[in-house]
Amino acid sequence: MCRCARIFARGGYGNDSRCEESHRSDYEIDKRIKHEDTKALTAALFAFVTLSNSQGFAYDNASVFTPGLLGAEILHEEKQDQILITNVHVFDGKNKERIMDANVLIEGTLIKEVSKKPIKAVNATVIDGGGRTLMPGMIDGHAHVMINDDFGPVERDMDLTDISYNAVIVMERFLMDGFTAVRDMGGPAFGLARAINSGRVVGPRLYPSGGFISQTSGHGDFRDRADPGFSIHDAGDLSNFERMGIGNVVDGVPEALKATRLNLRNGATQIKIMGGGGGSSRFDPIDTTQFSKDEICAIVEAAKDWGTYVAAHTFTDRAVDRLLDCGVKTFEHSFFISEETMQRIAKEGGYVVPQMWGISPDLARNPLMPKAKIPMVKALGEKFKDFGRNLLKNNVKVVFASDYVGKFEDAERARRYELWWRTQTFDSNFEVLKQLTSTAGEMLAMSGPRNPYSEGKLGVIEPGAYADLLLVDGNPLEDISVIGGTDKWFDAEPEWKPIETIRLIMLSGAIYKNTL
Numbered sequence: 001m002c003r004c005a006r007i008f009a010r011g012g013y014g015n016d017s018r019c020e021e022s023h024r025s026d027y028e029i030d031k032r033i034k035h036e037d038t039k040a041l042t043a044a045l046f047a048f049v050t051l052s053n054s055q056g057f058a059y060d061n062a063s064v065f066t067p068g069l070l071g072a073e074i075l076h077e078e079k080q081d082q083i084l085i086t087n088v089h090v091f092d093g094k095n096k097e098r099i100m101d102a103n104v105l106i107e108g109t110l111i112k113e114v115s116k117k118p119i120k121a122v123n124a125t126v127i128d129g130g131g132r133t134l135m136p137g138m139i140d141g142h143a144h145v146m147i148n149d150d151f152g153p154v155e156r157d158m159d160l161t162d163i164s165y166n167a168v169i170v171m172e173r174f175l176m177d178g179f180t181a182v183r184d185m186g187g188p189a190f191g192l193a194r195a196i197n198s199g200r201v202v203g204p205r206l207y208p209s210g211g212f213i214s215q216t217s218g219h220g221d222f223r224d225r226a227d228p229g230f231s232i233h234d235a236g237d238l239s240n241f242e243r244m245g246i247g248n249v250v251d252g253v254p255e256a257l258k259a260t261r262l263n264l265r266n267g268a269t270q271i272k273i274m275g276g277g278g279g280s281s282r283f284d285p286i287d288t289t290q291f292s293k294d295e296i297c298a299i300v301e302a303a304k305d306w307g308t309y310v311a312a313h314t315f316t317d318r319a320v321d322r323l324l325d326c327g328v329k330t331f332e333h334s335f336f337i338s339e340e341t342m343q344r345i346a347k348e349g350g351y352v353v354p355q356m357w358g359i360s361p362d363l364a365r366n367p368l369m370p371k372a373k374i375p376m377v378k379a380l381g382e383k384f385k386d387f388g389r390n391l392l393k394n395n396v397k398v399v400f401a402s403d404y405v406g407k408f409e410d411a412e413r414a415r416r417y418e419l420w421w422r423t424q425t426f427d428s429n430f431e432v433l434k435q436l437t438s439t440a441g442e443m444l445a446m447s448g449p450r451n452p453y454s455e456g457k458l459g460v461i462e463p464g465a466y467a468d469l470l471l472v473d474g475n476p477l478e479d480i481s482v483i484g485g486t487d488k489w490f491d492a493e494p495e496w497k498p499i500e501t502i503r504l505i506m507l508s509g510a511i512y513k514n515t516l
């Protein structure tokens with residue numbers, strides 16, 4: 001089978017005529033997917049079922065057909081196939097200077113060669129990059145793909161099927177926005193990861209944490225005053241968040257260990273804990289420190305026993321110090337830490353993973369923010385507005401975070417806004433691109449033996465790295481809008497639309513979008 005893949009989103013993307021000849025029956029199905037916008041999903045599912053029946057659906061064979069909700073499809077190909085991308089300027093994820101007029105050879109799922117000289121590969125499918133920029137697929141270091149509606153509906157009205165069906169759309173749009181890997185920081189995403197890995201759902205590589213782990217009245221305790229379980233007299237009851245596996249409320253070392261080990265048992269690639277108060281929750285003031293040292297150290301030890309690490313939601317020096325004492329590796333948000341604490345994180349090899357919109361003046365317009373917390377959050381945002389610059393000054397490794405959460409149309413707009421706003425707070429497109437690629441890839445590799453994608457590096461363009469690539473019009477080092485960055489947030493178009501300047505999206509050597 002030839003290496004070919006096509007994407008037919010609404011309005012239609014490009015395709016490869018060679019594939020049409022060699023896969024006529026597939027192409028007939030493609031046409032059914034393409035013909036009407038409103039029937040795209042039904043048709044895609046119909047095609048899926050047809051192929052499942054006629055070919056004997058097998059996840060690991062060479063011709064798995066995977067329709068997405070937008071009509072994205074991929075024909076998985078034999079490993080030895082090669083693709084040669086010529087005539088591109090390569091941003092490799094690490095260096096500020098692009099490798100001009102380069103050629104990149106992909107073999108199977110990995111990058112085989114990057115060269116300024118012509119590469120000889122007689123059987124390769126050649127893609128002329130037309131002088132565009134080739135960059136690594138982007139990585140989101142902190143998202144909640146299963147918390148895909150506002151907290152109210154998720155807590156009161158939804159069950160696992162609601163959030164799971166939403167997640168299928170969420171994941172496909174992540175990929176179509178150019179994200180080829182996502183670290184999920186809390187939510188029941190294990191089944192979703194399995195569905196992606198087996199080709200049943202279209203989406204980026206997913207690193208699930210399982211339900212985040214929080215203490216009573218911590219950042220993950222979503223019970224309302226009227227709920228059973230709010231009082232100590234009936235503490236056995238769960239919030240819907242907990243019931244669905246979005247979070248776990250635990251107290252004491254045995255409960256903390258049990259929640260950690262259950263997540264690991266279910267396939268967590270890292271563990272997420274709530275190490276302090278938050279902005280979007282009602283009963284844990286943002287200045288609070290959460291979990292005792294005993295509890296945190298026990299969780300870190302249990303994660304280490306599985307070869308992986310712990311990520312912590314945190315904002316303050318006091319919380320970060322305690323977390324560092326126990327060996328926590330990634331510090332989410334962390335806006336209010338001092339330079340001294342930043343230096344300690346840098347010295348101990350930690351990462352800070354902040355969604356910078358959290359200290360944007362536009363934050364007050366976020367519908368997820370409880371009204372009562374807005375003045376305080378605004379004041380803190382103003383006070384710590386140099387946070388990004390201070391992280392760089394103190395050599396802290398920083399990873400991109402959208403903190404994707406809530407109604408997915410809102411979260412998607414926040415993600416694109418984050419790309420732009422970050423370039424303002426770190427004063428450099430290059431810095432943000434590094435956070436989106438090589439530094440994020442390095443962080444994901446800390447999952448060690450729990451990393452499901454360990455054949456190659458992520459976030460870089462070099463021999464041996466995964467072929468997770470974007471081909472974009474223009475130069476993102478100078479113009480962040482070419483990868484979707486925008487200064488519009490809640491005033492942006494509510495409807496998700498493809499980013500036209502991202503012309504080609506490749507994940508693991510397979511093409512999911514091609515409008516060349």
Ligand SMILES: [Zn+2]
Nearest residue numbers: 142144185403
């Ligand atoms: Zn989060």
